Amino acid sequence: MATEAEEKVYNHYAHTDPCKDSRWTARECYEFMYGKPWKVVNDFYLDLVNGHSSLAELFGPKDDDDTVRSSDEYAPENSLPDDQSGRWARVTFKIIVSYHGEYFDGWQKQPGLNTVQGLVERSIGMFVDDRKAQQRKDKGLPVEGMSVVAGRTDKGVTALNQVCSFYTWRKDVSNEEIKHAINFEAPEKLRVVSVSQVSRAFHPNFCAKWRRYLYIFPFGEGDCREQTSEMDKGQRCWKSEISEDNPEEKTIDLPGEKDKLEGVKKPTSFTVRRVDQLLQHLQGKLLSYRMFARDTKASRNTGPPTECFLYHARAAEARIPCTNKDHATDGMKVMCIELVGNRFLRRMVRVLVATAVREAAAGSEEDVLLKLMEATCRRATAPPAPPDGLCLVDVGYSDFDPQKCFIH
Incomplete structure (x- = not known):
């Protein structure tokens, strides 16, 4: 006879705010995020790694030679x-x-x-x-x-x-x-x-005082068949994420198109400006990001071990230099999210990015990310965004200078 714990099934977090019917489910988040042309972002990152390009190309010329300089000068x-x-x-x-x-x-x-x-x-x-x-x-x-x-x-x-x-x-x-x-x-x-x-x-x-991450999210549509393949991959990853985060819980497939509420049409787009507004509410605050973490030990689910301080959290539109004939000569349009914090939890950046995009599309209130931190289940936040878009830009060993950021 199955125990009560074995019979317990979790399929979706029950949001109670006015946007609950327009908010994507976990599966829909994965389909949306993984259905993008990530190869363009990967190619751009490869050029950066090999020194053939620079991040300045995303944001245009700056007053200084480099907004982000080598962390050698910060070595204590x-x-x-x-x-x-x-x-x-x-x-x-x-x-x-x-x-x-x-x-x-x-x-x-x-x-x-x-x-x-x-x-x-x-x-x-x-x-x-x-x-x-x-x-x-x-x-x-x-x-x-x-x-x-x-x-x-x-x-x-x-x-x-x-x-x-x-x-x-x-x-x-x-x-x-x-x-x-x-x-x-x-x-x-x-x-x-x-x-x-x-x-x-x-x-x-x-000795590090802060870390800077950049997430590049592409807006290009790409090939439909490739997107379908990536969506299927995303769904498989989503099931894996649940089992890793809560190994003792059973999982079931989330509702598909036929299971949606009748007459409710969910949004399929969002604005970068709205994502930027949501993220700005996190700046300059010491907060517990336990709802935005994944695969953390039970002993780190509450208290100071989950607290992080974000010095900078902004989003802006940019363009990746691209020579692909399928795209405009001025490059592919992308959204760049820049996060600078004293520390980051496991998969915190990817969950934060996916959740901000989901809430921006749903039309949630500006302080929704702060409210989600008070949730009691991690399914209140979105599953992690693809790792392809995430980059650790640099690590700082002196006090953070807000003037040395890409997005202002």
Whole structure:
């Protein structure tokens, strides 16, 4: 006999506001988001990773040479301490890497998967000191280095200035040797932006004061058959998202067209201006984003561990330079969402983007994102947007400067 928990079925969150009948279901959100021409965005990100293009092309010329500059200038405690003995004798290197998410299974090293961390640590294995190398050999382990990172990225997410570091007791290792070793492993997919020697006190994650993400959402229609394929893919991913987030709950297919309320026609478009208005209500506030997180541990569902402070949250229309004959010569129209915060939860950016688009299309009130934070079920928010559009732009180690943003 099935227990009460086993019989419990969740299919959709019951919204009670006036927009509940015009709000997309989770399946409809996935169909809308995955039915876009993401290849154009992926190609643009690949050019950025390889240094063939710049983000400035999206937003036009700026007063400064670069709105977002290399985070090398923000590295804390670049000067080494006078005492070079004991634990301070080891040398710490700060590495800034740029990689395309399409070619990697995320940052974190996992058995049998092609991850950025795995590639980096294999590359720097040749710079490990003799003692550590012998210890790993005695244990039957490959000789690899150990790196720490400013923030882990999921599968499919691109990074332009990801910051990581590693240390060694060897004194004969140069910055150029490290750069060459990593670049050699995955040309055209991963590129080292810079390598520098920093203080032993530097930690990419704990020393960071903010992270900047950019999400590019394409408006082009693309080929209908390709869109259908992507929609099917989105539905499969949606079922997977539910099972990962709530493994103890059963899931069923959400209502289709024939199950919609009779006489209710849901919107199929939204304005960038409305998305921008919704996001601005999050700026300058310390809030709990537990409803916008996914796959977090139960111990992190309440309290300070879920609180984040967004310095900047804006959306604007832009155009991706495109040579495709199917599009205008001035490029494909896209929506860019720029988010800068002290920290981000697992899949928080993607859920926030998808939810903002859904609420903008439904015509919700401007403070709807704040109200959704008080919900009791994560199905109140939309399923994560595709990872193809997300990019970790840079990591800051000094106080955030609002003037150094793409969208104002």
